[in-house]
Amino acid sequence: MGSPVPAGEGSPGASVATNTSPGLKAPTRRGTELVMLSFAAGLVTLALILVELNQERSLSLRILYLGLAYLGLFACAHLAVRRWAPYADPAILPCVALLNGLGLVVIHRIDLALEGTVFLDGSTWDPVAFKQVIWTGIGLLMFAATLKFLPDHRMLARFGYTFGLVGLVALLLPGVLPGFIAPTINGAKIWLRIGPLSLQPGEFAKILLMVFFAAFLVSKRDLFTVAGRRFLGMDLPRARDLGPLFAAWGVTVAVMVLQKDLGSSLLFFGIVLVLLYIATERAAWVVLGLGLFAGGAVIAWKLFTHVQQRVANWQDPIARYDVIGGGYQISQSLFGLATGGIGGAGLGAGRPEMIPEANTDFITAVIGEELGFVGFAALLLVYMVFALRGLRGAISVRDSFGKLLGGGLAFAVCFQVFIVVGGVTKLIPMTGITAPFLSYGGSSLLANYILVALLLRISAAARAPQRIAKPKPQQPAIADQHTVMVERPK
Amino acid sequence: MQLTRAGFLVLLWLFVLAALRVVRSDLYAASGLRASGLPGFRRSEKSARGSKAPRQLVVTHGALTGTRISLDGRPILIGRADDSTLVLDDDFASTRHARLSMRGTDWYVEDLGSTNGTYLDRAKVTAPLRVPLGTPIRIGKTVIELRS
Numbered sequence: 001m002g003s004p005v006p007a008g009e010g011s012p013g014a015s016v017a018t019n020t021s022p023g024l025k026a027p028t029r030r031g032t033e034l035v036m037l038s039f040a041a042g043l044v045t046l047a048l049i050l051v052e053l054n055q056e057r058s059l060s061l062r063i064l065y066l067g068l069a070y071l072g073l074f075a076c077a078h079l080a081v082r083r084w085a086p087y088a089d090p091a092i093l094p095c096v097a098l099l100n101g102l103g104l105v106v107i108h109r110i111d112l113a114l115e116g117t118v119f120l121d122g123s124t125w126d127p128v129a130f131k132q133v134i135w136t137g138i139g140l141l142m143f144a145a146t147l148k149f150l151p152d153h154r155m156l157a158r159f160g161y162t163f164g165l166v167g168l169v170a171l172l173l174p175g176v177l178p179g180f181i182a183p184t185i186n187g188a189k190i191w192l193r194i195g196p197l198s199l200q201p202g203e204f205a206k207i208l209l210m211v212f213f214a215a216f217l218v219s220k221r222d223l224f225t226v227a228g229r230r231f232l233g234m235d236l237p238r239a240r241d242l243g244p245l246f247a248a249w250g251v252t253v254a255v256m257v258l259q260k261d262l263g264s265s266l267l268f269f270g271i272v273l274v275l276l277y278i279a280t281e282r283a284a285w286v287v288l289g290l291g292l293f294a295g296g297a298v299i300a301w302k303l304f305t306h307v308q309q310r311v312a313n314w315q316d317p318i319a320r321y322d323v324i325g326g327g328y329q330i331s332q333s334l335f336g337l338a339t340g341g342i343g344g345a346g347l348g349a350g351r352p353e354m355i356p357e358a359n360t361d362f363i364t365a366v367i368g369e370e371l372g373f374v375g376f377a378a379l380l381l382v383y384m385v386f387a388l389r390g391l392r393g394a395i396s397v398r399d400s401f402g403k404l405l406g407g408g409l410a411f412a413v414c415f416q417v418f419i420v421v422g423g424v425t426k427l428i429p430m431t432g433i434t435a436p437f438l439s440y441g442g443s444s445l446l447a448n449y450i451l452v453a454l455l456l457r458i459s460a461a462a463r464a465p466q467r468i469a470k471p472k473p474q475q476p477a478i479a480d481q482h483t484v485m486v487e488r489p490k
Numbered sequence: 491m492q493l494t495r496a497g498f499l500v501l502l503w504l505f506v507l508a509a510l511r512v513v514r515s516d517l518y519a520a521s522g523l524r525a526s527g528l529p530g531f532r533r534s535e536k537s538a539r540g541s542k543a544p545r546q547l548v549v550t551h552g553a554l555t556g557t558r559i560s561l562d563g564r565p566i567l568i569g570r571a572d573d574s575t576l577v578l579d580d581d582f583a584s585t586r587h588a589r590l591s592m593r594g595t596d597w598y599v600e601d602l603g604s605t606n607g608t609y610l611d612r613a614k615v616t617a618p619l620r621v622p623l624g625t626p627i628r629i630g631k632t633v634i635e636l637r638s
Contacts, residue, residue, distance in 0.1 A: 032512055039508060043501055050494055091512045098505060154572070218579065221553065346495040371499065378502040385509045392513075399572070400553070400579050 029090040030082050036094035037078055041071035044101030047347055051109045054348030070101060073140060080144035081456060084151070089393055089459035095386040096437055096452050100136060100445075102379070103438035105347070106359070106366055107132050113353040128359065128440050135442040139449035146453035153457045157401045160215025167208030168251065170201035171268070175258030188432060189259045202255075202264050203434075203447035206412060207454070210271060214404035216244070217279040221400070245285070248272040249292050253300070260306050263419055263433030269293055270415045271408055278407045314429035329356050333365035333424050344372025359440040361432050365424045380421070383436075387414040393459030406458040409451050544597055544623055544636035547590070552632030553579055561636070565591035568629060569602070582606050582630030590621065590636075597621045597636055606630060 045067030052059055074097045081088050108129035117125045150156070156163070174182040174190050185191055192199045223241055248269060255265040273289040300307045309325055317327025317334065332355045339345060350369040352358045358366050368376045390410025394403050413436050423430035434444040547566060549557040559566065559576060566575040569587040578587065584604035590597055600618040601608040608615040609628040626633045 029512075029516070036505075036508060036512065039505055043498075043505060046498060046501065050498060053494070090516070091509050095509060221579075222581075343495065343499070346492075347498065349495075371502070374499050375502055378499070378506050381506045382509070385506070385513060388513065392516075398577050 028086045030078070030086065033081070033090040033093055034075075034078055036090065037074050037097055038071065040094050040098040040101060041067060041074065043098060044070055044105060047102060047105045048108070050346070051105060051112070051348035054346060055109075055112050057112075070104075073137065077140045077143055080147055084144075084147040085456050085460035087460045087464040088456040089389045089463065091385055091389045092452060092456060092459070095382050095389075096449075098382055099379070099386075099437040102367070103363065103435075103440075104129060104132055104136065106352075106363060106370075106438070107440050109348055109370075110352050110359045110366065112348075113351070117353070131442075132440050132445070135445045138442070139445045142446055143449040143453045146450050147457065150453075150457055153402050153405065153454065153461060154399060156211050156405070156454075157215040157218065160212050160219075163208040164212030164216070167205040167212060170208065171205035171251070171264075172254060172258065173201055175255065184260075188261045190261045190264065198442075200441070200443035202259075202261070203443040204450075206264075206267065206271070207409070207447060207451055209268070210275070210408045210412065211405060213272060213275045214401055214408060217275060217404055218401045221279055242288075245272070245276070245289060245292070249289075249296065252293070253296050256296075256300055256307075257304070260304075261432070262307070262310065262429070263423075263431035266293075266419060266431060267412065267416055267433065271412050274411045274415075275404055275408045278404055310429040310431070314426060317426065329362065330424075330426055330430055332356065333362050334426060336365045336369035337425065340369040340372045340376075342373045344368075344370050344375055346370060360434055361420065361430075361439070362424055363439050364421050364435050367438070368424075380417070383414065383417050387411070389459065390455045393455060393462045395462075397458050397462035399461075402458045402461060406455060409455050409458075413448070413451070543595055543638060544621075545638050546636070547576070547634055548637050549576070550626065550633045550635055552630070554632060561592070561597070563592050565589055568634075569604075576634070578630065578632055580630040580632055583632065587629050588615070588627070591618075599627055604629075 048063055111127040111129050114125040174192055182192055190200055190202050192201055252265040252269040255261055273286055276285040313327040313330055317330040320326035321328055321331050336355055347370050352366040355362050355365055387410045394406030416436050420433050420435045422428040434441050436448045544561055547559045549555055567589055568576045569585050570578050570583050571585045586602045587604040588601050588608040590599050598618040599615055599621050601615045610619050611625050621636055624635055626635050
């Protein structure tokens with residue numbers, strides 16, 4: 001095991017246990033993955049060159065080195081996959097590499113635009129692209145570590161309740177801690193500050209709670225499919241089985257009230273509903289859940305001013321352009337998207353400095369401006385391919401826990417993209433959530449790389465050739481066995 | 491400048507198309523059906539053989555309803571054990587519940603000493619029994635059948 005396993009061969013353990021003939025050996029398709037990764041790295045390097053050209057900065061060999069370093073980073077991730085999950089899906093990692101790389105280029109581009117800006121409080125812009133590169137490195141380390149230390153995703157099911165408890169604590173912790181550890185940044189209380197590091201525990205809680213819910217639903221699935229009363233052509237669940245749904249709803253409302261974080265609460269509740277739906281295949285759960293969420297949202301809108309603000313900004317951002325906490329952000333983002341039009345302004349030729357929070361929540365608006373509708377649509381398709389492959393792995397894996405977890409993880413990324421892009425394009429109220437892999441933010445990147453590792457692990461389990469178990473030697477039934485006299489020990 | 495702008499977008503779309511090509515070529519490999527499982531291939535294969543040999547196992551009732559396993563001549567183990575071919579998540583199934591195996595051109599089902607028994611149609615399986623096409627085999631709450 002000293003060197004990475006070459007293409008077309010399984011890990012030694014798998015090849016011993018299978019007795020397929022050599023001609024029937026399932027392809028690992030790692031070569032395809034490497035080619036696609038190189039393509040992604042080439043695109044990212046080209047994007048960087050375009051940015052530097054359009055910003056009229058001197059081009060040097062340094063850019064090529066950066067591109068090569070980027071390829072090297074992902075080549076390491078690729079080797080980790082070869083070694084520890086040789087049958088993993090070949091399309092997932094290249095999609096992630098492209099998204100992360102384009103995110104880095106755009107963050108660097110926003111750094112260039114804001115260079116030398118002096119803010120109202122006298123501070124100057126602090127470039128963040130380099131920090132994000134370091135976070136990417138740490139993220140890929142976590143990715144490799146997850147693959148190494150989790151040889152089988154079913155191991156997670158054993159710690160379901162522990163994960164659930166830790167996830168719940170992590171989710172709610174910033175909301176209840178005092179302000180000096182958990183400061184309120186941009187109106188949301190979702191950060192933990194430990195020394196110089198700021199963490200967003202909610203990002204990790206997302207994965208932990210998904211593991212918990214998948215394990216919980218697998219062990220208690222029969223309970224949720226017990227039919228109750230029939231109503232409007234749907235089998236409603238019994239009232240006593242609604243407990244978990246109400247619990248999830250309560251947590252969602254707590255997040256909304258304590259942390260003022262609408263995006264996370266929406267994401268969390270959506271994940272719970274989809275897992276319930278995948279487990280039971282019954283639309284009644286979704287209808288009930290959406291009803292509960294709608295009710296909660298209306299009550300929150302009546303009670304809390306920050307929710308009212310978001311809704312008013314969504315209904316008419318331009319009318320509230322000058323109001324403090326008004327529609328300025330969304331208006332600027334819409335102006336940016338309009339400037340981009342069909343073909344975009346070109347990378348590095350837009351005006352991203354006009355949009356506040358351009359490198360986190362509104363990064364998709366910057367991409368929409370510089371790459372236009374055509375480029376933005378391509379980017380959404382890359383997300384789609386990612387989610388598609390995740391769901392494919394979930395469908396073909398053979399254990400129920402893997403199916404639920406894989407489906408939940410793939411859906412979570414999709415739904416997060418929907419929430420943030422929907423907010424930026426004024427389809428739904430803006431809720432302030434990161435775009436997976438694109439936005440600046442260490443916690444989000446780390447959590448999403450762990451998520452990718454889990455998806456690869458599940459797809460590897462689904463695609464690996466099935467092991468043929470040797471039938472146990474049949475023992476005669478206990479009644480047929482002859483009795484043996486045993487001496488009583490003295 | 492316009493050229494580079496359009497060029498980048500073209501390359502971006504080429505990436506998407508390449509990714510979709512990978513997905514397409516992978517579609518059948520990952521679903522448990524091999525390349526011979528493609529509808530077009532299967533028809534020609536069937537007409538060449540001219541027989542109605544079972545080609546797949548389908549779960550018709552229970553939690554795994556809709557699951558298909560293509561039959562390639564290797565025996566199929568059914569039970570709650572992780573290494574079974576069909577892993578049941580069913581309180582009424584045993585760890586190693588039943589085995590389907592091929593002898594000649596026919597498939598036989600045998601019970602591996604399960605607690606609640608295996609039923610072929612209505613009959614309890616005590617010795618290996620030949621499984622005709624489309625006959626339900628009941629294992630706990632799960633029902634499977636062979637299809638061509």
